[in-house]
Structures are given as C-alpha cells and as structure tokens.
Amino acid sequence: MxxxxxxxxxxxxxxxxxxxxxxxxxxxxxxxxxxxxxxxxxxxxxxxxxxxxxxxxxxxxxxxxxAEFDLRLPDLNAVPPAHLGAVLIRHFLARWEGDETLVALLRAASTNPGAAERMRGIFADQLTAAVAVFGTDPAMTARRAGLVASQILGLAFTRYIVRLPPMVDTPPEELVSWIAPTLQRYLTGMPAS
Amino acid sequence: MxxxxxxxxxxxxxxxxxxxxxxxxxxxxxxxxxxxxxxxxxxxxxxxxxxxxxxxxxxxxxxxxxAEFDLRLPDLNAVPPAHLGAVLIRHFLARWEGDETLVALLRAASTNPGAAERMRGIFADQLTAAVAVFGTDPAMTARRAGLVASQILGLAFTRYIVRLPPMVDTPPEELVSWIAPTLQRYLTGMPAS
DNA sequence: GTCTATAATTCGATAGAC
DNA sequence: GTCTATCGAATTATAGAC
Structure with a gap:
C-alpha cells in the first residue's frame, strides 16, 4: 500500500x-x-x-x-447549509462520469452478493458518516443517508444502467437543478405530516 | 389470450x-x-x-x-392535484410488495440487454403516458417521467435489491411522507433557479 | 514470471424413445 | 405430452513445463 x-x-x-x-x-x-x-x-x-x-x-x-472505491465526499460542515443538496448532487455526478468503478459496482450489486455487501458498506459508512455531522439522532441520520442514496442510485441506475432516454439526454446542470432540492430536503428537512 | x-x-x-x-x-x-x-x-x-x-x-x-408487466397506473386526472405524489408513491410501493415480477425485471435489467429494453419500454410508455395528461410539451413530459422513474427505481433498488438497512427498516408510510413531496415536485414543479 | 494443457463443472439446447 | 440421455460450448481454476 x-x-x-x-x-x-x-x-x-x-x-x-x-x-x-x-x-x-x-x-x-x-x-x-x-x-x-x-x-x-x-x-x-x-x-x-x-x-x-x-x-x-x-x-x-x-x-x-x-471495485475498491472511495466516494471522496467533501466535509459537509464546510458547505453553506443552503447549498448542501447542490454540492452533493454535483459531486456525485462528477464522481460517476469520471470513474467507471462505481458503475461496475452498481451493475454487479444487482446479482452478486459480495458486490451488494460492498455497496451497503460504502453507503452505510461513507455517506452516513458525512451526514452524521449534523448530529441528529443516529436512526434519523441513517434514514437521511438512505433516502439520499435512493435518489443518487436511482439517478445512476436510470442514467448509466437502464439508460432511460430522458435521463441520458438531460444535461448535468439541469439534473442538478431538479435533484438538488430533493437531497436538500432529505438532509435537512422534516417528513411531511 | x-x-x-x-x-x-x-x-x-x-x-x-x-x-x-x-x-x-x-x-x-x-x-x-x-x-x-x-x-x-x-x-x-x-x-x-x-x-x-x-x-x-x-x-x-x-x-x-x-417479465410481462403492467404498472396499472391510475388515471392521474382523477387524482386531487395536491395528492399526486402521495398517490403515486403509494401505488408503486403496493405494486412492488405484492408482485415480484417488477423485482425480477429490475434485477435482470442490470445485466440483460433485453430486460433493460423492456424496462425502458414500460417506463417510457406507461409512466410517460400517465404524466402526459398534464399536457406540457413532450420534452418536459418525458423529463418529468424520467425524474419520477429515477426516484421510484432508486427506492426499489436500495430497498429490494441492495437492501440498504435504513431503506429496508423504514415503514412504508414513513417512506411515503418523505418521497411524496419529491414526486410531487417532479410532476408539477419547476426546476430551481 | 509466463504460458500450455487440461481438469472439473455447469449450462442451454437437441434428439428421440415411449 | 413427458422424460432420458446427451451434445457442444463455455466457464473457473489448477498443474506443471519452460
């Protein structure tokens, strides 16, 4: 090493x-x-x-x-609170377009138990740790991280794996403008009623 | 037949x-x-x-x-506009829990080109058609349907395929309260900034 | 360090008896 | 309609020469 x-x-x-x-x-x-x-x-x-x-x-x-992979998440404490969603989605888009390792892991996780386990580890450890800086209780932190993962992985799945035409054709900055508010609410918002 | x-x-x-x-x-x-x-x-x-x-x-x-599958989407015109997101996410959760066909299709779509093509067809035809009742221009309609698919499939991927613990443990109604506003905005909102 | 040969399985698909 | 037998191909993995 x-x-x-x-x-x-x-x-x-x-x-x-x-x-x-x-x-x-x-x-x-x-x-x-x-x-x-x-x-x-x-x-x-x-x-x-x-x-x-x-x-x-x-x-x-x-x-x-x-499939060794590091999300390289930024320190969310150093990000203006209002821009958390935008920073996160931009980071993930850049990370995905620039390194096919995550696509390999995503595709393999569907059928290979070891790959799924690694996927769980990456998002449970790295993403949950990044979200934990906001210091709500651990259960809520894990839930927020899971919701963020669901939208991030859904974006990757539709754009890079299944290749749904509208998700492939939409320019990255337009995706950011739609998805950033979603992540922002998952990170800092409260569930509706 | x-x-x-x-x-x-x-x-x-x-x-x-x-x-x-x-x-x-x-x-x-x-x-x-x-x-x-x-x-x-x-x-x-x-x-x-x-x-x-x-x-x-x-x-x-x-x-x-x-893998023959019908989403059985309700007529979105018959739904109170403010409840569109909630109706949609509840419908998908029920559809998924009650029929493993969609899980089979989702898992197979990761590696089998034919399954991916079928997945594209289902979401392009059925979901886009359901969204089209709002009658914005076709490009925007397709984009809204794609965004909805990204969150719906991301939920399914993390809950049923990768089985991220927080997504598996969260009760359906709590998932609804978090995700309904996301779908609502993808269907009827405008992109930020 | 590199390559040949092959072992040991496993799978999709076919042929044909009954 | 149902089953036995098997083909041919492809795979991971190993043994061993050089």
Missing part, C-alpha cells in the same frame, strides 16, 4: 496489475459480474488469463480489487 | 405453464438473469427441464413471458 515501506523488489510488473484492474473495471461495468469473464478481461489487458488468477486468486478476488 | 376464442382443446396442462412462470419469476427476482438456470426453475416447478424449453423455446423466451 504505502509507496516506500519495503524495497523488496525494484517494482516488477506493476504495470500489468494496473492494466488488469483497468480492463476488469471496464468489463464489470459494461457486462456485470457474471458476463464479465476472466478470459475477456485478460484479452483486453493483452495478457494470459492465468496471470489474472496468479495475481488475484479468483474472480471474486479480482472483483474485490477492482 | 381470450378465454373462449377457440375451443381447440379442453385446456390441457395450463397449470404446468403457470407453475413454470411462477417459479421463473421467483428465480429471476432472487438471482438475476444469468444465475437463474432453467434447471433450477424446473426443479422449483417440479417438472422436467425440457418442458421449459418446449413451452417457451429458450431462456430468453421464458424471461419475456415471465
């Missing part, structure tokens, strides 16, 4: 490992867990399929390595 | 066909398209796997028959 912990080897085929991970993310994102084969991933990375097994042990291990 | 169109046969093994469809919906909903096998579906229905092929031709044909 850390760059200069142990100079065991002068770095060997780290480039190969990186190429495998890149190809794996692409395939998992495009085809889902079951249809993405080790053979296809190896072909994309222009290496032998057995190398994938050697480096990552199994298909599950490869996915676990490829 | 119609019950008494042609008395060709005094009805043979229609019960078998129905048992197959029921088992298929369960398996597709629980495992997704790829992991749900014809053998497992046949075992659940307590019939021979070759019967599935005989009746439905292929796995794709079986899925197409099992």
């Amino acid at each position: 850390t760059a200069s912990a142990q100079p065991t080897h002068p770095r060997r085929s780290d480039a190969t490992r990186a190429a495998i991970l890149r190809a794996a993310r692409e395939r998992f994102a495009a085809d889902g867990y079951e249809r993405a084969t080790i053979r296809a991933i190896a072909a994309d990375a222009q290496i032998d399929p057995s190398m994938v097994m050697r480096y990552y042990g199994s298909k599950e291990g490869l996915f676990a390595a490829a | 119609t019950a008494s169109a042609q008395p060709t046969h005094p009805r043979r093994s229609d019960a078998t066909r129905a048992a197959i469809l029921r088992a298929a919906r369960e398996r597709f909903a629980a495992d997704g398209y790829e992991r749900a096998t014809i053998r497992a579906i046949a075992a659940d229905a307590q019939i021979d796997p070759s019967m599935v092929m005989r009746y439905y031709g292929s796995k794709e044909g079986l899925f197409a028959a099992a």
Whole structure:
C-alpha cells in the first residue's frame, strides 16, 4: 500500500496489475459480474488469463480489487447549509462520469452478493458518516443517508444502467437543478405530516 | 389470450405453464438473469427441464413471458392535484410488495440487454403516458417521467435489491411522507433557479 | 514470471424413445 | 405430452513445463 515501506523488489510488473484492474473495471461495468469473464478481461489487458488468477486468486478476488472505491465526499460542515443538496448532487455526478468503478459496482450489486455487501458498506459508512455531522439522532441520520442514496442510485441506475432516454439526454446542470432540492430536503428537512 | 376464442382443446396442462412462470419469476427476482438456470426453475416447478424449453423455446423466451408487466397506473386526472405524489408513491410501493415480477425485471435489467429494453419500454410508455395528461410539451413530459422513474427505481433498488438497512427498516408510510413531496415536485414543479 | 494443457463443472439446447 | 440421455460450448481454476 504505502509507496516506500519495503524495497523488496525494484517494482516488477506493476504495470500489468494496473492494466488488469483497468480492463476488469471496464468489463464489470459494461457486462456485470457474471458476463464479465476472466478470459475477456485478460484479452483486453493483452495478457494470459492465468496471470489474472496468479495475481488475484479468483474472480471474486479480482472483483474485490477492482471495485475498491472511495466516494471522496467533501466535509459537509464546510458547505453553506443552503447549498448542501447542490454540492452533493454535483459531486456525485462528477464522481460517476469520471470513474467507471462505481458503475461496475452498481451493475454487479444487482446479482452478486459480495458486490451488494460492498455497496451497503460504502453507503452505510461513507455517506452516513458525512451526514452524521449534523448530529441528529443516529436512526434519523441513517434514514437521511438512505433516502439520499435512493435518489443518487436511482439517478445512476436510470442514467448509466437502464439508460432511460430522458435521463441520458438531460444535461448535468439541469439534473442538478431538479435533484438538488430533493437531497436538500432529505438532509435537512422534516417528513411531511 | 381470450378465454373462449377457440375451443381447440379442453385446456390441457395450463397449470404446468403457470407453475413454470411462477417459479421463473421467483428465480429471476432472487438471482438475476444469468444465475437463474432453467434447471433450477424446473426443479422449483417440479417438472422436467425440457418442458421449459418446449413451452417457451429458450431462456430468453421464458424471461419475456415471465417479465410481462403492467404498472396499472391510475388515471392521474382523477387524482386531487395536491395528492399526486402521495398517490403515486403509494401505488408503486403496493405494486412492488405484492408482485415480484417488477423485482425480477429490475434485477435482470442490470445485466440483460433485453430486460433493460423492456424496462425502458414500460417506463417510457406507461409512466410517460400517465404524466402526459398534464399536457406540457413532450420534452418536459418525458423529463418529468424520467425524474419520477429515477426516484421510484432508486427506492426499489436500495430497498429490494441492495437492501440498504435504513431503506429496508423504514415503514412504508414513513417512506411515503418523505418521497411524496419529491414526486410531487417532479410532476408539477419547476426546476430551481 | 509466463504460458500450455487440461481438469472439473455447469449450462442451454437437441434428439428421440415411449 | 413427458422424460432420458446427451451434445457442444463455455466457464473457473489448477498443474506443471519452460
């Protein structure tokens, strides 16, 4: 992990490992867990399929390595309270368009239990922690985070997975203007009657 | 289709066909398209796997028959305008809890192109048609329907597929009180700023 | 480190007896 | 209509030569 912990080897085929991970993310994102084969991933990375097994042990291990993900949520305390929803939705849109790892995770989570578990972990830990700074009681905090996740993941599902035409065609800034108030209310509002 | 169109046969093994469809919906909903096998579906229905092929031709044909779905949306013109969001979210929650077909379709749509196409059709045709009664221009109508779909499918994805704990634990009526205002604004509101 | 060969399963689909 | 038997293909994973 850390760059200069142990100079065991002068770095060997780290480039190969990186190429495998890149190809794996692409395939998992495009085809889902079951249809993405080790053979296809190896072909994309222009290496032998057995190398994938050697480096990552199994298909599950490869996915676990490829689906490592950090939402990189900003500190919500540093955001003007009135702009919380807009900041969040802009952050997620940028994070999604720029890194296909989250799409791979989203698609795989539908059929692979391990991927679903990781999805739960990411949103339970990272998103709930970010919401927790407002300091309401834990149950309400978890509920707010869950509601935010439902709209964020629904946006991703309709735009990147199912590709509903209106959700694909709508420009990001228009999506922001519609969805920001929703997140704002989930974060700071109260349920209606 | 119609019950008494042609008395060709005094009805043979229609019960078998129905048992197959029921088992298929369960398996597709629980495992997704790829992991749900014809053998497992046949075992659940307590019939021979070759019967599935005989009746439905292929796995794709079986899925197409099992994933037939009607949202049964109410006429939104008959709903008090202020209650549109609440009526819609209650309708979807009831539709989802009572029929696993939509869960099967949702899970399969992540990895199977045909299922995704069917999902697009259902929401583009049925939901857009229901929203169209308000008679704004077609582009805006499609956009409103897409936004509604994003929140509805996000709720289903987090509650029934990924099973985020706060979304599973929250009682339906509390979900309604949070989500109804969101749908209300997507249907009748204007984008912020 | 890299590759060939193959083991061990599993699946969708077909052929054909009864 | 129903079932047995099986084909052919594809997959993950392993063993071992070089």
